[in-house]
Amino acid sequence: MPDASPFPPIADYGFLSDCHTGALVAPDGSIEWLCLPYFDSPSIFSAALDRGAGTFRVGPYGASVPAARRYEPGTNVLETTWMMPGGWIIVRDALTIGEWHDADGTEHVRPPTDHEADHLLVRTIECTYGTVPVELVCEPQFDYGADVASWSTDVDADGHRFFDAVDGEETQFRLFTDLRAGIEGDRVRARHIMREGETAFVAMSWTEELRGPRTALDAFAHIDRTRHFWRLWLLNGTFPDHPWRVFLQRSALVLKGLTFQPTGALVAAPTTSLPETPGGERNWDYRFCWMRDAAFTLWGLHALGMDWEAEDFLQYVADLERNPDGSLQIMYGLRGEKDLTERTLDHLKGYENARPVRVGNGAFDQRQNDVYGAVLDSVYIHTKRSDHIPERLWPVLVDQVEAAARVWCEPDQGIWEARGAPQHYVSSKVMCWVAMDRGAQLAEMRGETEMAARWQALADEIHAEVIDRGVRDGVFRQHYDTDALDASTLLIPLVRFLPATDDRVRATAEAIADELTEHGLVLRYKVDETDDGLHGREGTFLICSFWLVSVLSEAGHADRARALCEKLLSYAGPLHLYAEELDSESGRHLGNYPQAFTHLALINAVSHVIDDAG
Numbered sequence: 001m002p003d004a005s006p007f008p009p010i011a012d013y014g015f016l017s018d019c020h021t022g023a024l025v026a027p028d029g030s031i032e033w034l035c036l037p038y039f040d041s042p043s044i045f046s047a048a049l050d051r052g053a054g055t056f057r058v059g060p061y062g063a064s065v066p067a068a069r070r071y072e073p074g075t076n077v078l079e080t081t082w083m084m085p086g087g088w089i090i091v092r093d094a095l096t097i098g099e100w101h102d103a104d105g106t107e108h109v110r111p112p113t114d115h116e117a118d119h120l121l122v123r124t125i126e127c128t129y130g131t132v133p134v135e136l137v138c139e140p141q142f143d144y145g146a147d148v149a150s151w152s153t154d155v156d157a158d159g160h161r162f163f164d165a166v167d168g169e170e171t172q173f174r175l176f177t178d179l180r181a182g183i184e185g186d187r188v189r190a191r192h193i194m195r196e197g198e199t200a201f202v203a204m205s206w207t208e209e210l211r212g213p214r215t216a217l218d219a220f221a222h223i224d225r226t227r228h229f230w231r232l233w234l235l236n237g238t239f240p241d242h243p244w245r246v247f248l249q250r251s252a253l254v255l256k257g258l259t260f261q262p263t264g265a266l267v268a269a270p271t272t273s274l275p276e277t278p279g280g281e282r283n284w285d286y287r288f289c290w291m292r293d294a295a296f297t298l299w300g301l302h303a304l305g306m307d308w309e310a311e312d313f314l315q316y317v318a319d320l321e322r323n324p325d326g327s328l329q330i331m332y333g334l335r336g337e338k339d340l341t342e343r344t345l346d347h348l349k350g351y352e353n354a355r356p357v358r359v360g361n362g363a364f365d366q367r368q369n370d371v372y373g374a375v376l377d378s379v380y381i382h383t384k385r386s387d388h389i390p391e392r393l394w395p396v397l398v399d400q401v402e403a404a405a406r407v408w409c410e411p412d413q414g415i416w417e418a419r420g421a422p423q424h425y426v427s428s429k430v431m432c433w434v435a436m437d438r439g440a441q442l443a444e445m446r447g448e449t450e451m452a453a454r455w456q457a458l459a460d461e462i463h464a465e466v467i468d469r470g471v472r473d474g475v476f477r478q479h480y481d482t483d484a485l486d487a488s489t490l491l492i493p494l495v496r497f498l499p500a501t502d503d504r505v506r507a508t509a510e511a512i513a514d515e516l517t518e519h520g521l522v523l524r525y526k527v528d529e530t531d532d533g534l535h536g537r538e539g540t541f542l543i544c545s546f547w548l549v550s551v552l553s554e555a556g557h558a559d560r561a562r563a564l565c566e567k568l569l570s571y572a573g574p575l576h577l578y579a580e581e582l583d584s585e586s587g588r589h590l591g592n593y594p595q596a597f598t599h600l601a602l603i604n605a606v607s608h609v610i611d612d613a614g
């Protein structure tokens with residue numbers, strides 16, 4: 001790992017979201033990732049993937065390390081405090097959310113709620129002591145860093161100046177600021193010495209009419225409303241009075257921040273191609289909705305008492321165009337797009353030269369047989385609380401159970417989306433059992449007794465085969481034809497296939513803890529034992545380490561579960577955010593960020609440990 005990397009460590013980025021798109025903010029106050037107008041749109045600031053591909057900095061002139069950064073408690077509003085030789089300033093950043101309003105150009109498939117994204121990035125500056133020179137440098141590059149911006153400027157009827165960032169003929173966004181700014185080629189820049197008590201703002205608008213705050217007062221009001229939105233939302237959850245509550249709340253805020261409000265979809269992460277291996281090729285686009293990631297996310301939110309998002313996601317599922325046989329793809333675009341063809345962006349150098357940078361995701365048309373169980377389990381968990389299966393969803397569910405019944409004995413790519421030869425993955429079979437088992441219980445609830453009996457009989461058959469063919473020397477293996485271990489078998493007790501106290505489950509957890517770990521952190525599998533079609537090593541997989549915490553807890557090893565959980569929490573980024581993987585040697589986060597997988601598993605693990613303590 002280069003010491004003098006020009007890139008911030010991945011876990012040092014702050015994450016902003018308005019449930020339409022997300023941004024990454026570097027510690028020095030630069031926005032280094034933002035896709036407009038949606039998570040899956042092309043990025044306009046891409047410095048996280050190439051230092052020359054666009055940034056937007058607000059901060060003190062001549063300094064890059066702030067005194068402190070935090071989220072305002074209970075919000076996704078980022079607060080950065082700077083101490084300079086002459087004084088102190090506070091910068092607040094948010095993708096703002098306000099009261100419901102129409103006519104912003106977004107097509108909402110889900111019915112309106114009380115709130116809606118403003119389609120604004122608002123950045124306020126407050127000088128709290130002394131004098132501080134501040135600067136604003138906005139240097140977008142459109143289409144993932146391929147096109148430089150041209151700028152024009154004008155004043156509105158009230159004399160407020162604004163700047164339009166233009167891509168070819170089209171205005172992409174408008175910049176408002178009360179700093180005296182000017183155009184310098186492809187960027188807008190301002191410098192000003194702020195004095196104690198003074199405030200300033202800059203706002204980017206991509207609303208249809210390019211509306212935005214004209215005054216600092218108005219900009220601060222946008223931040224206030226956004227703070228209010230997040231705090232109100234967080235009140236939907238139940239959080240224990242415990243020192244680790246802050247991790248639960250931050251994880252919940254991340255998961256909500258990964259939801260796509262217009263349709264009810266959820267992205268796996270807001271980024272593409274943050275590398276899983278330093279300098280390596282394991283770089284993927286996560287700005288899509290995986291059935292698995294979404295279902296697990298809802299499981300995490302449900303554990304905190306938050307079910308509203310599940311309603312929206314299930315309606316999104318009901319809207320999806322399915323395969324001719326009625327089965328679902330393993331993932332879709334945020335508006336239900338079926339074709340997510342992968343391509344590389346060769347003009348981008350990649351985070352610390354990890355290439356290629358990919359957009360789209362070639363896993364979209366893979367066979368991953370766990371998809372049916374993921375969806376059924378999600379519906380089952382949600383139905384237990386609401387005691388109601390949305391009528392329009394039932395035929396979709398029947399098709400998914402029948403699909404699982406058809407394919408469970410076929411090999412697939414597994415839940416890790418291996419790009420090698422298909423195998424009889426144990427976790428895929430277990431999730432097919434989940435599909436049949438939950439399907440049977442849902443059918444029973446609906447009074448479909450014949451269907452329930454038929455599905456339960458097949459669930460029993462799958463169960464028996466997995467135990468017969470998936471276990472060797474008392475340990476669950478990765479697939480039927482290998483002795484290799486795979487952390488996805490930790491799902492066996494978590495989805496209630498067998499209890500954690502079962503000897504085979506205990507032995508599997510012990511084998512994983514002993515043989516599939518680096519410095520006590522869990523790998524999903526060993527790359528040299530698994531045909532994943534890729535080169536190079538990868539980091540330890542955080543979802544797997546958190547799963548191990550939950551399994552140890554359920555197996556009665558409360559002390560070990562707590563110790564591992566404490567260790568994992570100690571690796572959190574400075575803002576309590578996590579990427580997908582951790583390099584166990586350096587403790588650096590790897591992969592897309594912040595990732596739903598890690599945060600949802602954290603919620604379950606931390607909840608287990610807190611419950612153990614009584």
Ligand SMILES: OC[C@H]1O[C@H](O[C@H]2O[C@H](CO)[C@@H](O)[C@H](O)[C@H]2O)[C@H](O)[C@@H](O)[C@@H]1O
Nearest residue numbers: 268284290293361362363415416417418
């Ligand atoms: O390991 C190769 C695969 O890596 C990615 O998949 C991972 O991320 C998904 C989204 O969070 C998750 O559902 C999956 O379980 C993970 O293995 C990538 O998306 C794949 O294209 C790639 O083959």
